[in-house]
Amino acid sequence: MTQPKSLWLVGAGNMGGAMLRGWIAAGMPPSAVTVIDPGAPAVPDGVRVLREPAGGSPEVLVLAVKPQLLEAVAPSLADVRPALLLSILAGVEEATLAARIPAGSVVRAMPNLPVAIGKGVTALHAAKSTAAMREMAQALVAPLGRVEWIDSETMFDAVTALSGCGPGFVFRFIDALAAAGVSLGLPAEQAARLALATVEGAAAMAAGAGESPAVLADRVASPGGSTREGLNVLDRDDALQCLLQETLAASRQRNVELAASARG
Ligand SMILES: NC(=O)C1=CN([C@@H]2O[C@H](COP(=O)(O)OP(=O)(O)OC[C@H]3O[C@@H](n4cnc5c(N)ncnc54)[C@H](O)[C@@H]3O)[C@@H](O)[C@H]2O)C=CC1
Numbered sequence: 154m155t156q157p158k159s160l161w162l163v164g165a166g167n168m169g170g171a172m173l174r175g176w177i178a179a180g181m182p183p184s185a186v187t188v189i190d191p192g193a194p195a196v197p198d199g200v201r202v203l204r205e206p207a208g209g210s211p212e213v214l215v216l217a218v219k220p221q222l223l224e225a226v227a228p229s230l231a232d233v234r235p236a237l238l239l240s241i242l243a244g245v246e247e248a249t250l251a252a253r254i255p256a257g258s259v260v261r262a263m264p265n266l267p268v269a270i271g272k273g274v275t276a277l278h279a280a281k282s283t284a285a286m287r288e289m290a291q292a293l294v295a296p297l298g299r300v301e302w303i304d305s306e307t308m309f310d311a312v313t314a315l316s317g318c319g320p321g322f323v324f325r326f327i328d329a330l331a332a333a334g335v336s337l338g339l340p341a342e343q344a345a346r347l348a349l350a351t352v353e354g355a356a357a358m359a360a361g362a363g364e365s366p367a368v369l370a371d372r373v374a375s376p377g378g379s380t381r382e383g384l385n386v387l388d389r390d391d392a393l394q395c396l397l398q399e400t401l402a403a404s405r406q407r408n409v410e411l412a413a414s415a416r417g
């Protein structure tokens with residue numbers, strides 16, 4: 154990996170912390186990283202933690218605070234001149250970021266929580282970045298899992314809804330699968346183990362298979378069998394499809410609102 158000489162992580166909560174764990178596990182030297190977070194988060198050994206910037210500029214600044222905090226945080230970064238600003242703020246556009254933080258290049262990123270274990274997805278977009286800083290951004294997130302460049306920033310809110318928020322929806326599905334098992338009489342703890350292992354195995358199989366998930370689903374559903382009966386419930390009036398469309402549309406709409414309020 155092309156290591157940045159210095160990286161500031163502004164905000165090391167759930168997502169910033171997950172990226173930091175992923176980077177350190179992938180071999181980034183802790184001494185290259187400074188976390189700036191007044192919440193005094195727990196960080197890997199050797200990572201410096203400051204409550205606020207204390208002068209100087211890093212090569213890479215990763216912005217990982219809540220989108221609603223951009224206005225409050227930006228003044229403390231007004232004199233910081235990173236070569237690359239990598240923002241993971243949901244909804245907040247590159248132009249909004251560039252107007253507040255004087256970085257050489259701005260790259261927008263949308264990671265998801267499994268980056269902590271190197272199994273995440275990170276979407277990237279950069280309208281005005283130099284090629285070198287695009288490469289730096291890509292090299293930075295590559296050890297965290299899959300990387301996808303998004304052609305148009307207008308698609309970023311949709312990507313955020315799908316892969317950024319997606320783990321939340323999958324975690325909820327695992328719980329719902331287990332609860333449905335409990336409703337059939339299974340003990341709760343056993344149902345939870347069965348649901349989790351089933352999703353883990355099915356996802357790993359789908360990731361490694363040459364066939365689509367639709368073909369794999371048909372392979373589970375032997376004609377006249379019980380899986381088909383269950384799939385008929387999910388497919389009736391496109392019930393599952395409609396539910397997920399509504400789910401992603403609601404998430405995307407929230408990102409649109411966050412972008413509008415960050416624009417000011
Ligand atoms: N949680 C997730 O799965 C994902 C989150 N994101 C984005 O990541 C960003 C952070 O979200 P979470 O980590 O979930 O939130 P969080 O609330 O867990 O973390 C935010 C962190 O910012 C810190 N903070 C507050 N004020 C600060 C300041 N003035 N300077 C520096 N740090 C400050 C807090 O102490 C906290 O540690 C958001 O913009 C969100 O859109 C993006 C993809 C996925």
Ligand SMILES: O=C(O)[C@@H]1CCC=N1
Nearest residue numbers: 243313314317318319
């Ligand atoms: O829900 C949130 O605010 C963030 C954005 C993407 C995933 N989590």
